[in-house]
Amino acid sequence: MPRRRGEVGPDGMQRLLRRADWDVDGVRDDVRAYVAENLGDPDRVLIADETGFLKEGIRSAGVQRQYSGTAGRTENCQVGVFPAYASAHGHALIGRVLEAGVPFAWFTADEVYGQAKWLRSWLEDRGVSCVMAIRRGDTFTMPAGEQRADVLAAALPPRSWQKISAGAGAHGPRE
Secondary structure, three states: OOOOOOOOOOOOHHHHHHHOOOOHHHHHHHHHHHHHHHOOOOOOEEEEEEEEEEOOOOOOOOOEEEEEOOOOEEEEEEEEEEEEEEEOOEEEEOOOHHHHOOOOOEEEEOHHHHOOHHHHHHHHHOOOOEEEOOOOOOEEEEOOEEEEHHHHHHOOOHHHOOOOOOOEEOOEEOO
C-alpha cells in the first residue's frame, strides 16, 4: 500500500496518533505503573530537567524568546519540564509521581530548581530527600534564621567532604 505524505510506515502510525481517541490520563497511569514495577530498585531517583523546543512562530502555547539549552542561546521556543525516573535497571519519563505514590529514594535537579525556595520547602514538607544545584549565595531557613549556602558549607569540618566521580567527561574525569 503506498504511503500518503506525512505517514510513517505502512500502518499509518502518524494517522493513528493524530486521529485516535486517547485516554491520556489512562495511558500516563499505565506507563507510570509499568515503569515503577520494571525499574524498581531501592535507590531509584526522580530527576527533573527541562528542554527547549525551537519554534518559528508564536502560535503555540508558551512560545517566547527565552534561553534554550537545546540551542545553547536565547531563541523563540517553548520550554517543557520532564520528570525522569531512574534506577540501575534503566530510566523513563513519567508524570505525577508523588500524587500516585510511586516510590523513589531521592529527587535531583539542576540550579534552576535548586534556586526555587518554594520547591525546596515543598519537597521538605513531604519528606523527600533531594540533591539540587544551588548558587553559593542562595539561603536556607535554619533554626538561627536565614543562612547562606557558602557560609553553611564553610562551617563544616573538612572530613565532611569527599571527592567523588560524576563520570567521564569530554575533557577527562568529572569530580
